[in-house]
Amino acid sequence: MDPRAAGRLARSLETLHALGYFAPDVEAELVATGLKRGRMTYFASRSAPMGRVGAGPVAAAFFVFSPSLVARFLPEAWESAGPEEVTAARYRGVSAAWHRLLGADLLASGEVAEAADLAREAAQGCTVAGRPLYAAHADLAWPSEPHLVLFHALTLLREHRGDGHVAALLSHGLTGLEALVTHTATGRGFTVPAAQATRGWSPEAWDAAVAGLTERGVMTSDGELTDDGVALRRSVERATDEMAAAPWAGLGEQGATRLGELGKPLVMRALAAGAFPDGVFA
Incomplete structure (x- = not known):
């Protein structure tokens, strides 16, 4: 399967994974373990498979x-709840969110079971080398319910792709902040104020990163990508797609296409049901 097509499919299905970061059902379960509302639940729940880090x-x-x-937020979170407890709460919350957004009848359908089988098969093509978040999640036991099998498989695929994306960014000479700055400049992500607020960067640090990227010819002084900057971001995405292609190649084009067909109505229904706050995109 063409890596770019596989990348588009992966990104389209990520919605079903990402909604768990915004669902009140998930936060309620995590807060019940003793975690504080807000960002602590995000950092703790996503990192919990890595252990008490x-x-x-x-x-x-x-x-x-x-x-x-x-x-x-870390390691303070582990004073309130252990990683295993947090992980279990996360999956309970995701199950509740999927039931609320998609409905019990749909989750019990043959289509969801088929999608779960296909996504699990794809996830088995992931590799652990150099992929810490994927590897940590891959050590978790597989759920038994089909909708949670689907969520777990999509989480593995997302973290596998994300780990590869970090490697691609580093290989292109971008720090984490520079990666965020150049991503917002593409116009396909956060606004600058939202990115600064949610990722914790001060305006001063942001401006310093823009200045450094400007000196390198990646950005203009007013924060726009230069032609070289556009080419760099395209190269990063191409490298990310290539490093994430193995699971989809293993599933095969027919299986990947079928998974996309099964996943699309789930994504559309979740979005229509208000899976994300206004102004937030998966």
Whole structure:
């Protein structure tokens, strides 16, 4: 399967994974373990499969977040709830969110079971080398319910792709902050204020990154990508697609196409049901 087509498919299905970061059902389960509402639930739930780790490894793996922001919540979170408890709560919350957004009848359907089987087959083509977040999640036991098998498989595929994306960014000479700055400049992601606020970067650090990228010819002084900057971002995405292609090649074009067909109505229904806050895209 063409890596670019596989990349488009992967990104389209990521919605079903990403909604768990915004669903009140998930936050409620995580808060019930003792975690604080807000960002602590995000950092703890996503990193929990890595074990009782501190801010350093999480900032390294998450990459685009300010290390100082991560340090506000980890390792403090583990004083309230252990990683295994947090992971179990996350999956309970995701199950509740999927039931609320998609409906019990749909989740019990043959289509969801088929999608789960296909996604699991694709996920088995992932590799652990150099992919810490994927490897940690891959060590978790597979759920038994088909909709959670589908969620788990899509999570594995997303973290596998994300780990590869970090490698691609590093190989192109971008720091985490520079990766975020150039991504917002493409016009396909956050606004600058939202990116600064949610990823924990000060305006001063942001401006310094823009200045450095300007000196390198990647950006203009007013924050736009130069032609070289556009080419760099395209090269990053191409490298990401190539490093993430193995699971989809293993599934085969027919299987991948079928998974896309099965996943699309689930994504559309979740979006129509308000899976994301206004102004937020998966």
